[in-house]
Amino acid sequence: MDLVILTFRQGELAVLLVPAEGGGNRTRRELPWRPLESGESLERAAAGLARETLGAPAAWMEQVRAYDGRLRHPGDVSVSLAFVALTPTPESRAAAAAGEWVPLDQLPPLPPRQRAMVDDAVAALRTRVDLAPIAFLLLPRTFTLSQLQEVYELLLGRSLHKASFRRALQAARLVQPLAEWRSEGRGRPAQLYRYAPAKRRTSGRSARFEF
Amino acid sequence: MDLVILTFRQGELAVLLVPAEGGGNRTRRELPWRPLESGESLERAAAGLARETLGAPAAWMEQVRAYDGRLRHPGDVSVSLAFVALTPTPESRAAAAAGEWVPLDQLPPLPPRQRAMVDDAVAALRTRVDLAPIAFLLLPRTFTLSQLQEVYELLLGRSLHKASFRRALQAARLVQPLAEWRSEGRGRPAQLYRYAPAKRRTSGRSARFEF
């Protein structure tokens, strides 16, 4: 069982890597993983591994997929199961309990199976981003709309139109403005928001043929 | 490893069930499954099991997810991996090599873990139906647009507007009309089509908040 723990940090998606076990080269890093004990609940095992590595429970977890022996893995296991976990932006002072946040576009060489897991985890998020409020789980409790849009753009892999993004967000009634503003350098300070979903929309999306 | 093999038959989605092994009650049926041998490729094992059960290779396969011991399974395995497979509408004469097509809404009681697999397999299809041309894999080589719309409605779980469906289909340039018509009972005969994707569209779908 391997874990892809993701967060939003410094304008990028970052994954949590731990020092490779087995000694050897001391600079090598890898995804957190451990053998699955028989009879163990998958979700419980993944949640436990996340808590150990992160120092706190993950905000969200989901299975990604299973992998077989065709890609090399640091353990000599033939089948691995990958989970993806999300956690809010870590405070700069308190890093993870064990490990280091590495931006997705600065990944060191990983064992091939783990490299595939990272890619598949992000792809899995991408397919769920407009069906579940996962973007909010990557941000701190209060955030600016520009930060939120940045997360969506990272997850979707493309830039979004600002006015349209805010219109859709307002229509979805997902966030609540706070009486606080934050200055991020040069320009006008941004109002802070918090995630506060109101009521469900009756989706009503039609058949699309996007392939 | 368990297999959820689906097809479109008589206006419904149907799943392929085989007689339960282990003797016992001779009317019991279950999903096809077999233990995974260590070192075996997951995809290859699933494809082999599909070919044995179906008598022919499946048109498409994908992992669904892994399950643990919290739900009972006919084998005494603690962890199962479910795959979903699609196959075109079977000819009425030539049934599956081993097993029987059962409409999704007439499922007999299944082992709880397999019941969850069926639900998850359909849910997984639902999320992919507008991202991959899986609907065509459930139909025979030639089909009417009403049949195609019926498949989409079953996969999406809701009814679609006929004119809009055909407009979107035409814009996607996925099907080609044939010089054949088929009469389905009372009304005007329907033109037959075949799957013939032309060129890619540059998706361009924006951020949606459908939850």
Place this chain on the structure above:
DNA sequence: TCAATAGTGTCTGTTAGACATTATGGA
């Protein structure tokens, strides 16, 4: 004053869905 970012109002082209109408077979 300038640069940079936040936030909003208006316009327009696209499109999903409603509605109506024609086409064509079987009963």
Place this chain on the structure above:
DNA sequence: TCCATAATGTCTAACAGACACTATTGA
């Protein structure tokens, strides 16, 4: 003839994206 289904044209409301503009801070 009537009915059921196929297939298509037109209209409208909704909306994504473009554009422009105002607001508010730091340099």
